[in-house]
Amino acid sequence: MHPMVKPALRRGWRDLNTVQFGMTPAHAMTLGPMDQATGSFLDLLNGTRGLELLREEGRRMDLPDGHVDGLVRRLARAGLLDDARGGGPAADALRGKKEVLDRLRPDLASLSLTTSAPGDAIGQLAARRAQRVQVRGAGRVGAVLASLLAGAGVGEVDVRDLGQVEPWDVAPGGLPADAVGDRRDEAARRAARRAAPDRPPRPATAQARPAEGDPGFSLVIIAPRDDVAMYAPDPSAAESLxxxxxxxxxxxxxxxxxxxxxLVLPGETSCAGCLHHxxxxxxxxxxRLVAQWRSGRQRQVRPCDLTLATTVAGLxxxxxxxxxxxxxxxxAGARWEVSLPGLHWHARPIWAHPACPCAAAERGKGERLSEEGQSHETMAVQRPSEQCREAEAERPAGTWRAHV
Structure with missing residues (x-):
């Protein structure tokens, strides 16, 4: 192990005995009491030294025996420590591609904020290279979305759509102006390839393009250019999935x-059929309304504000x-919505319906996954300051505590 204090979190002294890692309430931690010698030793936890060398450095700084190991353990328990050589073979392979890793360093730093064990961040980033995602729809939302996923390190991003690129399909980060007249799906795939930091080799078993509903896809994203297909998705269109x-x-x-x-997890969370019921x-x-919308005369160009489409693609x-x-x-089990011109995001829950053949309602838990996950996150991040002060007052000196 080559310990490294996560560089994504800014560090500062709150007082002579307390160090704060991070600025925002979601990830900020205070550590203390800490003496100045230990605080100086933190600079040596930069991933360039193994534990044995760190112990030698600690002895030169007159730190007590066992102090370095105790410090490393406590930092790791607090989720503030990374391993410069951790993550497994896939992570080692990614480190061997310096140009690729340099492209992904901001993503790696972000992952380090949401992972706890040393080496987990680069392990997750490397695992993305084995993921296969399909985007169905190559309009202003779908094409940008495909490029974002490819740029974030997803190994294979396939795009499906019909027709040719029209002038109103063009969007920064998505389909370029010189693609007008080309096949939409091929143009979107080219855009995704350009956005990708590299092209990981495909497995030998994946010679042909996967069929619809192929379980080899880690995720399928349905981003239809038809607004009715988005607002009132046809359950039959997702039957194979x-x-x-x-x-x-x-x-x-x-x-x-x-x-x-x-986000539909088949058999666990609500689906398009649940939404319809x-x-x-x-x-x-x-x-009756849906039947009219689907069969009525469609507008040639549908309203799709460029900045709103880009916002949706990003989220x-x-x-x-x-x-x-x-x-x-x-x-999962909800739909996030934002409308012009107010731009206030809100979530609309979609409950699993007992009449839907997806059987999510029978599981009795699928429709609550999103709500429970949201409430747990809120509790962890937004604890009242009074509770924090009371909890800190009860802790003995020398403990490591979270500060929000």
């Missing part, structure tokens, strides 16, 4: 409203990456 157990996420823009979610329960005219990519990194984002 449901039967294959493929997680899928909806994202798009509908009449000046950006939408991200739901729930709306029909609340509004008996819903099926959807963030939710997708959170899922790929092993978390359940708040879009």
């Amino acid at each position: 449901m039967s294959a157990g493929t997680p899928h996420l909806y994202a798009g823009v509908v009449e000046g409203t950006g939408m991200v979610g739901p 729930s709306r029909a329960d609340r509004d008996p005219t819903w099926p 959807a990519a963030a939710h997708a990456l959170a899922f790929l990194d092993g978390r359940v984002p708040s879009s």
Whole structure:
């Protein structure tokens, strides 16, 4: 192990005996009591030394025997320590690609804030290179979304769509102006390849492009250019994904409203069928309206504000990456919405419906995953300051405490 204090967190002394790591309440920690010699020793935890060499440095600084090991253990328990050589073979392979890792260093630093064990951050970043994601839709949202995922290190980003690139499909970070007239899916794949830091080798078993609903996809993102398909998604369009157990996420823009979610974990969280049944329960005219919207004459160019589309693509990519990194984002069982011109984000829960054949309601827990995950996060990050002060007053001197 080559210990390294996570460089993503700024460090400062609150007083002569207390060091604060981080600025924002979500990740800030205070450590103390700490003497000046130990504080100076923190500068040596930069990933260039192993434990034995660090112990020698500690002896030169007249630190007590066992002090260095105790400090390293406490930093690791507090989630403030990384391992410059950790993460396993995949992480070692990524370190061997300096140009690729340099492109991804901001992402690596961000992952270090949300992981605790040393080496986990680069391990997760390296694991993204083995992920396969498909984006269905190559408009202003889908093409940008595909490029964001590729740029964040996802190994394979496939794009499916029909037709040719139109002038109104062009967007910064997505389809370029010189792609007008080209096939949408091919142009979006090219954009994603340009955004990727490199092209990891494909497995020998993945010679052909995967079929619809292929369980080999880690995630499918449905970003339709048709606003009706986003606002009232047809459950039959996701049948192959449901039967294959493929997680899928909806994202798009509908009449000046950006939408991200739901993230569907088949059999666990609510799906497009649940959404349809729930709306029909609340509004008996819903099926009639949807039938008219789907069969009516469609506008040639649908409202899709450029900045709103980019915002939706960014949030959807963030939710997708959170899922790929092993978390359940708040879009599971919910849809995040933001409308022009107020731009206030809010989440609309989508409950698992007992009449839907997806069986999520029978599990009895799928529809609560998003709500529980959100409440737990809020409790951890937004503790009242009075509770923090009371808890700190009860702790004996020398303990390591979180400061919010």
